[in-house]
Amino acid sequence: MILALIAALVALTAWPPPAAEAAAMQPSPTCLRRCGDIDIPYPFGVGAGCHLETGDWTFVLSCNRTADGRLRLYNYQIEVLDMSVRLGQLRIYSIINPWCYNSTTAAMNGQSNWWYNMSITNFRINDALNRFTVIGCNSLAYFRSLNDTSDTSRYMTGCMAMCPGVARLADGSCAGVGCCQTAIPSGLNGYQVSFEEKFNTSGIASFSPCSYAVLVEAAAFDFHTRYVTTDAFLAENGGQVPVVLDWAIGNKTCEEAKRNASAYACVSANSECVDSKYGKGRGYLCNCSAGYDGNPYLLDGCHDINECEDSRFRYPCSVLGTCVNTDGSFHCACPDKTTGNAYNGTCEDKKTQIGWQIAIGVTSGGVVLIVTATCLYMIHEKRRLAKIKREYFKQHGGLLLFEEMKSRQGLAFTLFTEEELEVATNKFDERNVIGKGGNGTVYRGTTKDGETVAIKKCRLANERQKKEFGKEMLILSQINHRNIVKLYGCCLEVEVPMLVYKYIPNGTLYRLIHGRRGDDDAPRIPFSLRLKIAHQAAEALSYLHSWASPPIIHGDVKTSNILLDEDYTAKVSDFGASTVAPTDEAQLVTFVQGTCGYLDPEYMRTCRLTDRSDVYSFGVVLLELLTCRKALNLEELEEEKYLSSQFLLVLGEDRLEEILDEQVKSEHGLELLEQVAELAKQCLEMDGNKRPSMRQVAQELASLSRLAQHPWGRQNSEEILALLGGSPSTASEIELSSNRNISFTDTAYIGIRSPR
Incomplete structure (x- = not known):
């Protein structure tokens, strides 16, 4: 059936309708207007001269009266359920896409990826009424759009149905257990459905042999647990479920269509044109004007609605027998010798008018009383709110x-x-x-x-x-x-x-290092600027630990809490997890705070927050600057999720170059990078007492930053020492005498983009 549909689609694509321009023709009285139990309203029709000619296949239907008596889109294998002229909608059947386990081969059968391509019609898939639905256990399926001439990119979404236990399946619940649903974008005229083949399903084949993926009208779908454990979903629905399509006339706006009177489709008197909700170039619809009903595509197709007698409407007047129908509207009139409001009131004998005036006076007095009471209540509430604010103010110190x-x-x-x-x-x-x-x-x-x-x-x-x-x-x-x-x-x-x-305008260090999604190819900041920012952040933390009175522990050091001003000067922020340094050995933090990937393992084990906890987190920041990798990446293998663990592993195996950022390696000699890596390693010591203080880290980074900024910083350390006339030693002992400073505010020089 799928191959037949694809063949039909290819045939249609190669065989356009004969009419190149729309013609606002009228159907012949002999045209078929019912197929089986489905009405066929114009502009749809079966056969030549019975449908609106628009240059595509939107309104062309076929009806096999001698076989199954079913209505289908012309030459498609797609069955039509019903259509609405007033709503501009068409309901069709969507084929359920199964994927089943084969016990003979001990593997999943090959996929029969289902797809619809309606680019030769003016149908659009209704995004509000349809949902992409997946049924099964450990079943991940994708919904992909198909390009047409107006699209610039493809869209893909999907969802995964899990089965943590059959007992947790519940009828009517499609929230991820055995069944999941997701929305689709607006304006699609084609799509493809496929399964992800990476999941091992042999373990669940005994109770859930098949998975299903389908686009379905949300109101027509109700999940049952038997759909997961049996083939009931396929069998009970005959292999197909309803989908709602939107349609429109041609590809012109109302204003453009009216210029060609012979092709303009809104031919009925008392009709009006409405542009397609999918935007310019997506056609238009015709509606009967307010107070009229019928088919605006037929001459004299819109008829006056008798609001006084039509059973579809609630009686429009408040007093029975007072409604008078007019062309396109109605009015309510009280009978002779009575007065009042028949629209939303009553009709009374004129003699009772004086009594009503008295009643109105009493009512007015009541209204005044109510208004007065309301004002007093508002004054009371204002005072109560003021009291609450005072309590909050006192409560927060x-x-x-x-x-x-x-x-x-x-x-x-x-x-x-x-x-x-x-x-x-x-x-x-x-x-x-x-x-x-x-x-x-x-x-x-x-x-x-x-x-x-x-x-x-x-x-x-x-x-x-x-x-x-x-x-x-x-x-x-x-x-x-x-x-x-x-x-x-x-x-x-x-x-x-x-x-x-x-307010700090240039965003966070995290965004500067990692960029936004889709910016992976953007130039990264030079390593000399990275070291400068790291040194400034270390100076800030050193100040908090050593010079603030009393000392302060930040508690959540990470690249997203280091902001950058107009000159890319580091500004440490977010003291939400900060605390005053404990003065008593017995003081513990009862609620561990911070960010995964940066948290000090000793802090998580002992619940004792110290200034060395900030040192550990800062070591992870140094790793991000060296590698341009994130501190925690859940998509990696278990041993590679945490950047700190991955770094210590490659460093212990003398494979440091594998993890370094390629740009960093091209800018500086390996000796300088090894010294920064060694400093990061010291910060990441499991025993907090073995870590350096932030003051020591800041001093070391000051030396390394000067070395990186100096023109000689690109040479290896031994060459620099030889030029200085000294002997080999650590980079922290090298003091360069040059006073030359490199400006980092020139973004053209350093090759970065200012954060948007």
């Missing part, structure tokens, strides 16, 4: 923070109101979201002073954080370092506190 701000003159810190931040972010419009993470959502905003800021809605983990929030904000407000994002202030009168930071 706002009183302590306020008192400290008054006692410390010159402290540049602002307590923002909720209304100020709503104005700054246009009521936290989703379009202003610039980042989301485990510690909150960040919005871009503009203060009343015109300054652009980053506003973060935090997520609090426990009551301790709520009580100490104000105290910690006071500590963070005093941090003043060129490589740490400046905290301007906070808002404490809300349930979830909000922080206001200086």
Whole structure:
């Protein structure tokens, strides 16, 4: 059957209809208007002179009355269920695509990939009413679009039906267990269905021998568990299920079609033209005007609707017997000697009008009373909300923070109101979201002073954080370092506190290293700039550990928490997982925070957060700069998912060059890269006591950064030492005397693209 369909499609493609232009002809009275139990409304028809000629095969049908009496798309093997002139829709049968296990060969049978190609018609697959559906166990199937002349790219989607246990299958549930569904894009006129063949199905063949993939009308599909364990889905549906198509006339807009009166299809009086919902060049539809019903493609096809008597409509007047039908409309009129509103009221004897006036007066008094009560309630609610805000402010440590701000003159810190931040972010419009993470959502905003800021809605983990929030904000407000994002202030009168930071425009180090999806071929930043950024970030962490009072542990060091300003200067951000360094050996962090791939193994094992935990995470950042690989890649093999584990493995086997970024190897000698790798290895020591401090890491990176920026940095270390007249030693001992500095703000020089 599939081969026959393909052959029919090829034949149609090579045999266009004879009419090149649409002709707004009218069908002959002798035309067949019913096939089996299906009505055939014009512009559809069977045979010459019975359908609208549009230059394609959209409205051409065939009916084999002597055989099965079924209606089909002309010369297709596609059966038609019904069609709607008013909706511009056609329902057809879609073939179910099975893929079954063969017990004889102990393997899956070959696939019969099913496809539809309607490029020679003006049909489009309705994306709102249809769903791509997969049934089976461990079954992954794909839905691919087929190109037509108006498309520039192909679309592919799919879904996977799993069976963690037959007992978990449930009738009516198609959410991934035994059955899954996914939406399709708008405007497709063809598609192909296929299965992924990588899954081993021999283990489940005893209770689920077949998988099925099909595009189906969502309203016509109801999942049953027997579909997974038997062939009931194929058998009960006769191998096919309904699909909804949209159709339109030709490829012109209404305005263009009206210019050719002989071909214009909306021929009925009281009809109107509607452009196709799929856009310009996708044709048009005809509708009867409001108050009329029928077929707008036929002369005098639109007839007045008698709203007063038509059983399809609810009686339009509020008083029975008052409806008067008019051409295209109606009106409601109260009988003689009565007055009132027959549309949505009552008709009363005129003598009762005085009584109604009294009633209206009483009602007005009641309305005044209700309005007064409403105003009092609103005042009460306003006071209640103000009280709630005061409670939140107190709960988050706002009183302590306020008192400290008054006692410390010159402290540049602002307590923002909720209304100020709503104005700054246009009521936290989703379009202003610039980042989301485990510690909150960040919005871009503009203060009343015109300054652009980053506003973060935090997520609090426990009551301790709520009580100490104000105290910690006071500590963070005093941090003043060129490589740490400046905290301007906070808002404490809300349930979830909000922080206001200086806005850093050039995005994150993560995006600069890895780029956006589809940017894999984009030039990467030179290694000298990478080392410069790493050194600046290390200086910031060293400041937090050694110079802040009290010392602060960041807790979530990663490339996405290192921002870059206009000159690509590093700015460490996101202190959502930060904590004041413990002063007691017994202090433990009861809830492990951070990001997978960067987390210190010792921290996860002992729940004790130290400054060496930040050192471990920074070591992973150095690996990303060396390799341009992500810290965690779930698509890799188990031993290669974590970048740190993969790095230590190749380093131990003296295969460092295999993991290094190709651009890095072409820019610098291996000796410099080995020294950076050795520093990263020291940061990744399992025993935190064996790791260097961030101050030591910053000092080492300062030396390596100067070496990388110097013109001699491209030579190997022994050549540099020879030129300097010294003996071999570590790169950290080499102090270059040159004062030449390379500018990294010239993007044409360094070969990178500014983040969009």
